[in-house]
Amino acid sequence: MESDKITYKYSKGTCFFYSCFLLWIVYMLSTSLSNSSPNNNGGIIFFCGFSSIPIVFLIFITIRYTIPAIRGKVAFEINQQGVIDYARNFIIEWADISDFRMGENKGDATLYFYFKLSNGIEDFKITRLRWVKGDYLEIYGIIEANLEERGPLKS
Numbered sequence: 001m002e003s004d005k006i007t008y009k010y011s012k013g014t015c016f017f018y019s020c021f022l023l024w025i026v027y028m029l030s031t032s033l034s035n036s037s038p039n040n041n042g043g044i045i046f047f048c049g050f051s052s053i054p055i056v057f058l059i060f061i062t063i064r065y066t067i068p069a070i071r072g073k074v075a076f077e078i079n080q081q082g083v084i085d086y087a088r089n090f091i092i093e094w095a096d097i098s099d100f101r102m103g104e105n106k107g108d109a110t111l112y113f114y115f116k117l118s119n120g121i122e123d124f125k126i127t128r129l130r131w132v133k134g135d136y137l138e139i140y141g142i143i144e145a146n147l148e149e150r151g152p153l154k155s
Contacts, residue, residue, distance in 0.1 A: 005079035010069035011133040109136035
């Protein structure tokens with residue numbers, strides 16, 4: 001059963017790039033804050049509030065993506081039951097997928113998994129392959145081949 005699954009790890013390069021970029025923004029904001037006038041309390045309070053936004057994103061990206069990338073964790077898995085996206089915390093089974101599409105934007109790919117809910121309403125899940133180390137066309141091809149192997153998609 002182990003050989004029946006294909007795993008893709010987190011992209012360390014992407015994780016480090018985003019972490020370093022946000023760290024650079026925090027550094028630039030902090031140096032601007034240290035060079036500001038000590039008598040401008042309103043500006044300092046506004047500036048601290050504004051600079052907390054990249055700090056929160058930095059913490060989020062570090063915990064959610066960079067630490068798992070350093071540990072060599074799996075970000076995306078294709079197996080006999082379906083697709084597991086560990087980065088976005090969702091599992092979708094092959095039988096549930098009614099349509100599957102891919103969108104490309106600026107060197108990044110987004111996979112759209114469409115499925116029907118129990119009440120008949122169609123919904124979808126999105127996964128971005130930005131954090132996944134691997135060729136997105138290969139991932140798309142593997143998923144598409146699995147869906148074709150299982151028969152026609154439900155409409």
